[in-house]
Amino acid sequence: MYRFAFIINPNSAKNNADNFLRELRSRVSDPLYHISHSVHSTNDFILEHFEDVDVFVAVGGDGTISSVASALINTKKLLAILPAGSGNGFSREMKFSKDLGSLLTKILNGKFIEVDTFTVNGRFSVNVSGTGFDGAIIQAFEKTSRGFGNYIRTSVAKYRTYEPVNVRFEEKYSKYDGQYLMVNVANTRQFGNNAFIAPQASHSDGLLEIALVKKFPFAHAPLFAYRMFTKKLIPNQYISYLSVPEIRFEADTEVWHLDGEGVNIKSPVHIKILPKSLKILV
Numbered sequence: 001m002y003r004f005a006f007i008i009n010p011n012s013a014k015n016n017a018d019n020f021l022r023e024l025r026s027r028v029s030d031p032l033y034h035i036s037h038s039v040h041s042t043n044d045f046i047l048e049h050f051e052d053v054d055v056f057v058a059v060g061g062d063g064t065i066s067s068v069a070s071a072l073i074n075t076k077k078l079l080a081i082l083p084a085g086s087g088n089g090f091s092r093e094m095k096f097s098k099d100l101g102s103l104l105t106k107i108l109n110g111k112f113i114e115v116d117t118f119t120v121n122g123r124f125s126v127n128v129s130g131t132g133f134d135g136a137i138i139q140a141f142e143k144t145s146r147g148f149g150n151y152i153r154t155s156v157a158k159y160r161t162y163e164p165v166n167v168r169f170e171e172k173y174s175k176y177d178g179q180y181l182m183v184n185v186a187n188t189r190q191f192g193n194n195a196f197i198a199p200q201a202s203h204s205d206g207l208l209e210i211a212l213v214k215k216f217p218f219a220h221a222p223l224f225a226y227r228m229f230t231k232k233l234i235p236n237q238y239i240s241y242l243s244v245p246e247i248r249f250e251a252d253t254e255v256w257h258l259d260g261e262g263v264n265i266k267s268p269v270h271i272k273i274l275p276k277s278l279k280i281l282v
Ligand SMILES: Nc1ncnc2c1ncn2[C@@H]1O[C@H](COP(=O)(O)OP(=O)(O)OP(=O)(O)O)[C@@H](O)[C@H]1O
Pocket: 009, 010, 011, 012, 013, 014, 036, 037, 038, 039, 042, 060, 061, 062, 063, 064, 065, 067, 068, 084, 085, 086, 087, 088, 089, 146, 192, 259, 260, 261
């Protein structure tokens, strides 16, 4: 049977690391785990246990998952997830449940798949990242107490005054140059909370879906949201998609998010897929 370790982020949405540990100890004798207070400590733990662990289980949201995954790229080690974030986009797409029993069964079965990941100017991402409105919202949202309600409230408050971003692509894609509300890079279909920004995306096709969203009238927002939550977003006057293994562009903002973590990224931007670079327990 695979040897496994849990990396628990006590800051992820549910804040119930103690309950989780109690359950873990009741099901597994002497489990190996790490309570992670920073990305740095996650990396140290993985390095320290790299040789004696086969499956690293991230207990947290997309940010935590991304930090664990980045240390496992192009290695034999498997990533598993016990979702404990607010959006849980990547774990929903990888079909992980919150049930520890079924996770332990998966570890026993030992099956895995290989999925793509990608980089934005060399910085790692596993799920959906982006710039423009979405990046600005994440950065404002991080100053709230988080949760889906705060995400929606922050979005509505900022929408009317938000100035679209100017984007200039490399020659090959120059017909897409323009002003965009947001540019999202989707490896999987959804941001989280079943908000499907790129319903056609596949996590293992060697391609990224670049969703180019134009600023639409506020009255169109309910329809946009409806389509996003029902997997019905399709190209129209406000949204277009590019399917690419890599792409370069310049944007007149540095405000980004990577897997829901607010960051600043300077232009020129180079996005590149890392095909089948991550092994996921299934
Ligand atoms: N490995 C890690 N160890 C400790 N803290 C981390 C780690 N990775 C990310 N964080 C921080 O933990 C907080 C919660 O991040 P995470 O994305 O896991 O949960 P979330 O935001 O509740 O969920 P989601 O991204 O699914 O909406 C963020 O402030 C993030 O910067």
